[in-house]
Amino acid sequence: MRSLVEIIAAKRDGATNSPQDITRFVKGLTEGEVADYQMAAWLMAVYFRGLDDNETTALTHAMLHSGRVLDLSSVPGIKVDKHSTGGVGDKVSIALAPLVAACGVPVPMVSGRGLGHTGGTLDKLEAIPGFRTELPARDFARIVRDVGCCMIGQTAEIAPADKRIYALRDVTATVECIPLIVASILSKKLAEGIDALVLDVKVGRGAFMKDEARARALAQALVSVGTRAGKKVVGLLTDMESPLGAAVGNAIETREALDILAEAAPADVTECTLRLGEEMLVAGGIAAPGREARDKLGAAIANGTAARVAEKMIEAQGGDPRVVGDRSRLAIATEEIVIESKHGGFVARCDALAVGLASVALGAGRSRADQAVDHGVGIRLEKKPGDAVARGEPLARVFVRHRSKAAADVDRVREAFSVQDTPPPPRPLVLDRIVAANST
Amino acid sequence: MRSLVEIIAAKRDGATNSPQDITRFVKGLTEGEVADYQMAAWLMAVYFRGLDDNETTALTHAMLHSGRVLDLSSVPGIKVDKHSTGGVGDKVSIALAPLVAACGVPVPMVSGRGLGHTGGTLDKLEAIPGFRTELPARDFARIVRDVGCCMIGQTAEIAPADKRIYALRDVTATVECIPLIVASILSKKLAEGIDALVLDVKVGRGAFMKDEARARALAQALVSVGTRAGKKVVGLLTDMESPLGAAVGNAIETREALDILAEAAPADVTECTLRLGEEMLVAGGIAAPGREARDKLGAAIANGTAARVAEKMIEAQGGDPRVVGDRSRLAIATEEIVIESKHGGFVARCDALAVGLASVALGAGRSRADQAVDHGVGIRLEKKPGDAVARGEPLARVFVRHRSKAAADVDRVREAFSVQDTPPPPRPLVLDRIVAANST
Numbered sequence: 001m002r003s004l005v006e007i008i009a010a011k012r013d014g015a016t017n018s019p020q021d022i023t024r025f026v027k028g029l030t031e032g033e034v035a036d037y038q039m040a041a042w043l044m045a046v047y048f049r050g051l052d053d054n055e056t057t058a059l060t061h062a063m064l065h066s067g068r069v070l071d072l073s074s075v076p077g078i079k080v081d082k083h084s085t086g087g088v089g090d091k092v093s094i095a096l097a098p099l100v101a102a103c104g105v106p107v108p109m110v111s112g113r114g115l116g117h118t119g120g121t122l123d124k125l126e127a128i129p130g131f132r133t134e135l136p137a138r139d140f141a142r143i144v145r146d147v148g149c150c151m152i153g154q155t156a157e158i159a160p161a162d163k164r165i166y167a168l169r170d171v172t173a174t175v176e177c178i179p180l181i182v183a184s185i186l187s188k189k190l191a192e193g194i195d196a197l198v199l200d201v202k203v204g205r206g207a208f209m210k211d212e213a214r215a216r217a218l219a220q221a222l223v224s225v226g227t228r229a230g231k232k233v234v235g236l237l238t239d240m241e242s243p244l245g246a247a248v249g250n251a252i253e254t255r256e257a258l259d260i261l262a263e264a265a266p267a268d269v270t271e272c273t274l275r276l277g278e279e280m281l282v283a284g285g286i287a288a289p290g291r292e293a294r295d296k297l298g299a300a301i302a303n304g305t306a307a308r309v310a311e312k313m314i315e316a317q318g319g320d321p322r323v324v325g326d327r328s329r330l331a332i333a334t335e336e337i338v339i340e341s342k343h344g345g346f347v348a349r350c351d352a353l354a355v356g357l358a359s360v361a362l363g364a365g366r367s368r369a370d371q372a373v374d375h376g377v378g379i380r381l382e383k384k385p386g387d388a389v390a391r392g393e394p395l396a397r398v399f400v401r402h403r404s405k406a407a408a409d410v411d412r413v414r415e416a417f418s419v420q421d422t423p424p425p426p427r428p429l430v431l432d433r434i435v436a437a438n439s440t
Numbered sequence: 441m442r443s444l445v446e447i448i449a450a451k452r453d454g455a456t457n458s459p460q461d462i463t464r465f466v467k468g469l470t471e472g473e474v475a476d477y478q479m480a481a482w483l484m485a486v487y488f489r490g491l492d493d494n495e496t497t498a499l500t501h502a503m504l505h506s507g508r509v510l511d512l513s514s515v516p517g518i519k520v521d522k523h524s525t526g527g528v529g530d531k532v533s534i535a536l537a538p539l540v541a542a543c544g545v546p547v548p549m550v551s552g553r554g555l556g557h558t559g560g561t562l563d564k565l566e567a568i569p570g571f572r573t574e575l576p577a578r579d580f581a582r583i584v585r586d587v588g589c590c591m592i593g594q595t596a597e598i599a600p601a602d603k604r605i606y607a608l609r610d611v612t613a614t615v616e617c618i619p620l621i622v623a624s625i626l627s628k629k630l631a632e633g634i635d636a637l638v639l640d641v642k643v644g645r646g647a648f649m650k651d652e653a654r655a656r657a658l659a660q661a662l663v664s665v666g667t668r669a670g671k672k673v674v675g676l677l678t679d680m681e682s683p684l685g686a687a688v689g690n691a692i693e694t695r696e697a698l699d700i701l702a703e704a705a706p707a708d709v710t711e712c713t714l715r716l717g718e719e720m721l722v723a724g725g726i727a728a729p730g731r732e733a734r735d736k737l738g739a740a741i742a743n744g745t746a747a748r749v750a751e752k753m754i755e756a757q758g759g760d761p762r763v764v765g766d767r768s769r770l771a772i773a774t775e776e777i778v779i780e781s782k783h784g785g786f787v788a789r790c791d792a793l794a795v796g797l798a799s800v801a802l803g804a805g806r807s808r809a810d811q812a813v814d815h816g817v818g819i820r821l822e823k824k825p826g827d828a829v830a831r832g833e834p835l836a837r838v839f840v841r842h843r844s845k846a847a848a849d850v851d852r853v854r855e856a857f858s859v860q861d862t863p864p865p866p867r868p869l870v871l872d873r874i875v876a877a878n879s880t
């Protein structure tokens with residue numbers, strides 16, 4: 001048997017680690033045979049040398065099986081989840097899970113919290129009075145079966161090796177490494193007991209991956225490794241140069257997510273939800289791609305069944321279901337600062353990163369994992385790139401607790417915008433669709 | 441101030457770490473601010489990206505000042521030490537220190553133990569009955585002043601950060617990295633309170649560096665960084681394809697080292713000692729290079745002053761000084777196995793690595809740092825590369841405790857030799873002399 005040092009040295013020298021070696025390394029970390037410093041050295045060697053799809057699959061499996069795989073065998077049907085790599089204003093999950101469930105595809109969803117400039121689904125859901133994101137695995141399975149969808153946070157039982165390794169990566173400068181990102185995402189998602197996964201890989205200023213080539217490489221690796229792990233996986237590359245939709249914050253984003261189910265949300269966030277929903281219905285085996293899938297989603301919104309599933313899910317998770325029909329029950333901070341355009345023309349740009357950082361600074365996000373968030377503060381964009389704007393017309397509204405303390409954050413939002421004389425070229429929302437090599 | 445993660449990320453991305461950042465990292469390790477896993481990640485990044493001479497100097501200083509620098513201000517004269525990167529049969533220090541001291545240059549020497557296939561000076565010295573290698577710093581300074589030389593082991597006070605970092609490198613596959621080797625060697629040597637250092641960088645099968653280019657790069661880095669640290673440093677690249685001298689073991693090597701002072705040792709080990717001694721006398725400012733230095737060394741051997749210094753040093757360190765005049769007092773295992781040549785011809789090769797590993801397997805060395813060694817077992821080479829040998833003539837003698845248990849080790853020594861019909865081309869002992877860029 002190779003020693004741990006030999007396994008690290010092999011990766012350091014550009015060789016391939018066997019699945020057995022990788023499993024032993026991950027198992028060893030949780031069982032105490034492998035020290036943190038050995039894992040750190042291996043992670044840095046992986047940063048330089050990479051992992052091939054076979055090694056990444058082994059790493060994913062080892063991290064997945066460090067904990068418990070949720071048992072959803074009591075839920076009939078093909079279970080499909082969606083994962084977004086994170087962006088600003090990305091509240092899609094909150095509408096998408098009940099929408100897809102309403103069409104007949106069970107959606108077991110384990111989500112995360114906001115960190116850095118990106119928001120997190122759990123923080124947005126907790127803006128709903130009473131909503132509980134920590135549920136026992138048994139309740140999770142029951143709600144998915146009875147309601148069609150359930151949205152919870154990662155428990156201590158899910159992929160504990162991922163938690164341990166992620167914490168190490170965070171303090172050893174080994175976060176930005178595609179195979180490690182892939183294994184981290186997939187180990188958690190596969191622990192949900194899903195059959196298929198639709199990935200929303202964000203690209204641009206407000207995304208983790210700022211450039212399209214890196215985002216594409218991440219999407220391809222996720223699809224390839226997820227497929228090797230026996231799941232049906234498809235990925236969309238979507239634009240994250242400017243925030244998605246108009247709302248950035250927590251309660252304000254949950255309002256907008258529920259607006260999607262009432263046909264009252266901005267076009268881009270609605271379209272993003274429908275494109276991802278189409279992929280989920282196809283993956284769930286209940287609709288052909290294109291027209292059939294889109295019609296089913298449209299009907300579930302129009303006839304109110306999607307909103308009904310949202311109400312049932314919220315109620316099942318302890319929340320006040322009346323927020324679905326009356327979004328004003330989601331409380332937003334009452335101090336409102338209007339940012340007016342200094343020039344007439346067209347909005348050329350609204351920097352998602354700047355808006356995301358302003359939202360964090362207002363209190364809607366966190367810079368350390370143990371911080372609490374303010375669900376009420378947030379930003380509403382009144383104009384988006386491509387929109388015409390008159391001089392003095394509002395570009396955005398910022399909702400704060402104390403007007404006097406928000407000046408710097410408001411300036412940040414103001415500076416995120418640029419206005420020019422001519423309309424900018426339109427940007428497509430979906431840049432590409434990534435499928436497994438031998439799939440469609 | 442940069443965060444620790446930013447310091448690691450900068451090195452990871454090929455940037456230069458500032459001396460302040462490097463100092464903070466090393467200081468942080470000993471003080472608890474930097475975790476082992478962060479140091480491990482940084483070490484692996486250094487393995488890939490290297491350190492320039494400026495960074496290596498900063499690392500050396502930080503490791504040096506993690507502990508105590510011995511105070512030899514009470515010892516007059518330019519204090520000079522020698523360091524060998526390690527080989528098989530390298531017993532030079534035991535003759536060299538008293539020889540150079542006898543010529544008037546004080547030699548404060550902190551040596552190591554054998555690990556892996558290479559022997560260690562401390563293990564060989566401890567073959568002398570009563571000899572103590574652990575002495576308080578005060579006694580060390582006094583003996584250097586009174587006798588001219590003293591040879592001890594590394595104390596806990598010397599460069600503790602080096603000990604900690606070396607232990608980490610050992611388990612994270614980051615040992616074979618020239619700037620880390622340089623900082624480790626120099627931090628310990630500079631802690632001796634020396635003014636000048638002569639390096640013996642070994643090249644070949646029995647050396648840490650198997651190929652000349654890597655050995656040369658190590659020698660150049662050692663000379664450059666040592667010079668930047670304000671010391672006079674010169675390096676010799678010397679051959680380590682076959683063992684140095686005829687003796688491999690502990691007591692048997694100490695016998696041969698003392699033979700050097702009695703003009704009774706093999707030519708190669710005597711010449712190696714004199715070449716290094718010449719460099720030390722020149723560095724110590726008491727002789728011009730070449731004839732003058734060689735004459736002084738020759739006189740100190742011929743008139744017995746070198747042997748007298750050896751006796752005084754041994755006595756001052758608790759050992760039996762009679763071993764100098766009567767080397768048979770150094771006990772050697774009594775079971776003797778003769779390896780005879782199966783063919784007549786010329787010895788083409790005697791693989792130092794194979795002989796070194798056989799010696800360890802016999803019990804003369806250790807594979808773990810906490811193992812005890814057997815001072816009596818060992819090997820005497822009767823023939824060396826270039827020597828003519830008749831069929832049935834002895835190639836080597838192996839001295840063991842139990843004849844029946846030694847068969848595999850004896851075979852290893854036998855297989856280290858190859859005999860051919862024609863004499864091999866002669867190999868020079870000293871391959872090159874490495875000096876600082878602006879020195880001679």
